Amino acid sequence: MSELLQAESLILELFLIVAVVAIVVRRFQFPYTVALVLAGLALSFRSGLEIELTSELILFLLLPPLVFEAAFHLNLRQLRDNLATIGLLAIPGVILNMLVVGGILSYGAGLSLAVAMVFGALIAATDPVSVIAIFRRLGAPKRLEVLLEAESLFNDGTAVVIFGLALEVLQLGKFNFSEALVEFVRTAGGGLIVGIVLGWLVSWLIGRIDDHLIETTLTTVLAFGSYLVAEQFHFSGVLAVVAAGLMSGNMGERAMSPTTRIALVNLWEYFAFLANSAVFLMIGLDVEVISLVSRWRLVLWAIGAVLVSRALSIYGLARLGNPIPGRWRHVLFWGGLRGAIALALALSLPHDFGPDRRTLIEMTYGVVLFSLVVQGLSMNGLLDRLGITEKSEEQMEYERRHARAMAVRAGVEHIRRLSEEGLISAHSWRRIEPMLQQRVEGLIGAVQEVLHESPYLEVEEMVAARREMLRAQRSMLSNMRTSGALSQEIYEELVAEVDTALRSDEEAWAPYAGQTGEGEDICHLLMAVVQARDLESASNALAIRGVRVTRIESRGGFLRTRNHVLLMGIPRGRLPATLEALESSCRQRVEYLPLPAGEEGKEALEARGVELNAAVTFAFDVERCEVI
Numbered sequence: 001m002s003e004l005l006q007a008e009s010l011i012l013e014l015f016l017i018v019a020v021v022a023i024v025v026r027r028f029q030f031p032y033t034v035a036l037v038l039a040g041l042a043l044s045f046r047s048g049l050e051i052e053l054t055s056e057l058i059l060f061l062l063l064p065p066l067v068f069e070a071a072f073h074l075n076l077r078q079l080r081d082n083l084a085t086i087g088l089l090a091i092p093g094v095i096l097n098m099l100v101v102g103g104i105l106s107y108g109a110g111l112s113l114a115v116a117m118v119f120g121a122l123i124a125a126t127d128p129v130s131v132i133a134i135f136r137r138l139g140a141p142k143r144l145e146v147l148l149e150a151e152s153l154f155n156d157g158t159a160v161v162i163f164g165l166a167l168e169v170l171q172l173g174k175f176n177f178s179e180a181l182v183e184f185v186r187t188a189g190g191g192l193i194v195g196i197v198l199g200w201l202v203s204w205l206i207g208r209i210d211d212h213l214i215e216t217t218l219t220t221v222l223a224f225g226s227y228l229v230a231e232q233f234h235f236s237g238v239l240a241v242v243a244a245g246l247m248s249g250n251m252g253e254r255a256m257s258p259t260t261r262i263a264l265v266n267l268w269e270y271f272a273f274l275a276n277s278a279v280f281l282m283i284g285l286d287v288e289v290i291s292l293v294s295r296w297r298l299v300l301w302a303i304g305a306v307l308v309s310r311a312l313s314i315y316g317l318a319r320l321g322n323p324i325p326g327r328w329r330h331v332l333f334w335g336g337l338r339g340a341i342a343l344a345l346a347l348s349l350p351h352d353f354g355p356d357r358r359t360l361i362e363m364t365y366g367v368v369l370f371s372l373v374v375q376g377l378s379m380n381g382l383l384d385r386l387g388i389t390e391k392s393e394e395q396m397e398y399e400r401r402h403a404r405a406m407a408v409r410a411g412v413e414h415i416r417r418l419s420e421e422g423l424i425s426a427h428s429w430r431r432i433e434p435m436l437q438q439r440v441e442g443l444i445g446a447v448q449e450v451l452h453e454s455p456y457l458e459v460e461e462m463v464a465a466r467r468e469m470l471r472a473q474r475s476m477l478s479n480m481r482t483s484g485a486l487s488q489e490i491y492e493e494l495v496a497e498v499d500t501a502l503r504s505d506e507e508a509w510a511p512y513a514g515q516t517g518e519g520e521d522i523c524h525l526l527m528a529v530v531q532a533r534d535l536e537s538a539s540n541a542l543a544i545r546g547v548r549v550t551r552i553e554s555r556g557g558f559l560r561t562r563n564h565v566l567l568m569g570i571p572r573g574r575l576p577a578t579l580e581a582l583e584s585s586c587r588q589r590v591e592y593l594p595l596p597a598g599e600e601g602k603e604a605l606e607a608r609g610v611e612l613n614a615a616v617t618f619a620f621d622v623e624r625c626e627v628i
C-alpha cells in the first residue's frame with residue numbers, strides 16, 4: 001500500500017511540475033518541450049525525485065498515444081500528395097543515416113563498425129514535437145508541417161526495425177542482405193497490415209454506435225492494442241499504431257458523430273500532452289550531466305555525425321522526391337530533432353552488450369539534449385530569418401490599423417463610463433465626444449480600406465467571426481442545459497449541429513466574402529424540397545456553412561404534406577458540402593437527383609423508388625447567374 005501511495009505522490013508531483021512549466025512557457029513564449037527538459041535537469045541536481053526512464057515505459061506506455069494522436073490528425077490526401085519525399089526520408093533516409101553515422105563514428109571516434117552501426121540505427125528516428133508546436137503557433141505552411149510530422153511517424157517504425165536488424169548482426173557476427181531485406185519487409189509490412197485491419201474494424205464498429213463514451217474507449221483500445229498485437233507477432237508496433245491512427249482519423253471520421261469527434265480530439269490532445277510532458281521531463285531528470293561531460297569527445301562526434309547524415313538526406317536524397325522550396329530544406333534539416341524513440345532504443349540495449357552499452361546511452365542523451373535545447377531553441381529564429389512564417393505587408397497593415405482602432409475605441413468607452421459615473425462633467429463630455437467619435441470612425445474606415453484592397457483578409461476575418469459565433473452558440477447551449485432550460489436530448493441534437501460546423505471547412509464563408517454580387521462563382525442552382533419539421537434544422541445547417549437560401553412555402557405535391565422549397569445558388573466546389581448539410585439535418589432520407597424536375601425527373605423518382613415522405617433535392621447546372 002505504501003508503494004502505491006508513493007507512486008501516486010510521484011505522479012502528482014510530476015503533474016504539478018508539468019502544469020507550472022506550462023504556465024511559465026505560455027507567459028514567455030518559450031518552447032514547451034525544451035522548458036521541460038531544462039526543468040528536469042534543474043530538478044535532477046536539487047530534488048529527491050528518483051525516476052528510472054526505461055525502454056518499456058517509453059515504448060509500451062508513452063509512445064502509443066503520441067504516435068496515434070499525430071497519425072489521427074494527419075490528412076491522408078496531404079500524405080499521399082507528399083508520399084514520394086516522405087517515403088524517401090522514412091526508409092532510404094534511415095538506412096543512409098545508419099551508414100553515414102556508423103561510418104563517421106567508426107572512423108573518427110574509434111568505435112567498432114558493428115557498434116557504430118547500431119548507434120546509427122537507433123539515432124535515426126526524428127522527433128519534431130517542439131518544432132511542430134512552433135509551426136502551429138507561428139502559422140508555418142501546412143505542407144511543411146505535414147512533411148516533418150509524417151516523416152517522423154514513418155521513420156520511427158523504420159528505425160525500430162533497422163535497429164533490431166543491426167543488433168542481431170552485431171550479436172551473430174554475420175550479415176545476409178537477402179535475409180535482412182525479407183525480415184524488414186515482414187516486420188514493417190506486418191505492422192502496417194495489423195494497424196490497417198484493426199483500424200478498419202474499430203472504424204466499422206464506431207459507424208454502428210452512437211455513444212461518444214464507447215467510441216472514445218474503442219479508440220483508446222485501438223491505440224494501445226494495435227501496438228501490443230503487432231509486437232505479439234514480432235511485427236513493428238510503431239507502424240501498427242501509425243496505420244491504426246491514419247485509418248481511425250480518416251476513415252473513422254466519416255462514421256463518427258460530431259460530438260464524438262470533438263470528444264476524441266480533446267481526449268487525444270490531452271493524452272499526447274501528458275505523454276510528451278512525461279517523456280521530456282524524465283529525460284531531464286534521468287540525464288547524468290557529469291557522465292556526459294566526461295564523454296564530451298564522443299558526444300561531439302555523435303552530434304556532428306548526426307548533422308552530416310541529416311544534411312545528406314535533406315539536401316541530397318530528398319531532391320529525388322516531390323519538389324521542396326529551398327528555404328524549407330533548411331527547416332527540415334535543422335528540424336530533425338531526436339527524442340523519445342532514440343532514447344527508448346538506447347535503453348533497450350541488452351545488459352550483456354558490455355561497456356559499449358553505457359557509451360551508446362550517453363551518446364544518445366548528448367544528441368537528444370543538443371537537438372532539443374540548441375536546435376529547438378533556435379528554430380524560431382531560423383523561421384523568422386528565412387521568412388517562412390513572415391506576414392505580408394497587407395496583414396501587418398491590417399493588424400496595425402485594427403489594433404489602433406480597437407485601442408482608441410476602448411479608450412473612448414472608458415471615458416464614457418467615467419462620464420456616466422460623474423467623474424467627468426457632462427459639459428466636458430459633450431465637448432470631447434464628437435472629436436473622439438470622429439477619431440474612431442476614421443480609424444474604422446482605415447481598417448475597411450485595407451479589407452477592401454485585400455479581399456483575402458476579409459475572408460480571414462469572416463472565418464474568425466464565424467468561429468467565435470459558433471463557440472458562443474455552444475456556450476449558450478451548455479448554460480441552458482446546466483440551468484435545466486434544455487433537455488439532454490435536444491441539447492445533444494443542437495450541440496451536434498454546432499460541432500459539425502466547428503469541424504467543417506472553415507472556409508465555408510469564404511466564397512461570399514469577396515463576392516461582388518454578379519454571381520460569377522455560382523455554377524449550380526439547387527432546389528431542395530423538405531418537410532416543414534425539417535425546415536429549421538436544414539436552414540441552420542446550410543447557414544452555418546455559409547449557403548444563402550431563399551425559402552418558398554408549399555403544400556401537397558408529391559410529398560403530400562406541408563413542405564418548403566429551398567432555392568440555393570451554389571458556388572463552384574461547394575455542392576458536396578451543401579448536400580452533406582441537407583443529409584445530416586433532415587430526418588427522412590435525402591434523395592439527390594442531378595436532373596430536371598419535369599417529366600424526366602418524375603420518371604427518375606419512380607425508377608429509383610423514392611419514398612413520398614423523403615426530402616428530394618434537384619440540381620441544375622448554371623451557365624450564368626445575375627443577382628437582381
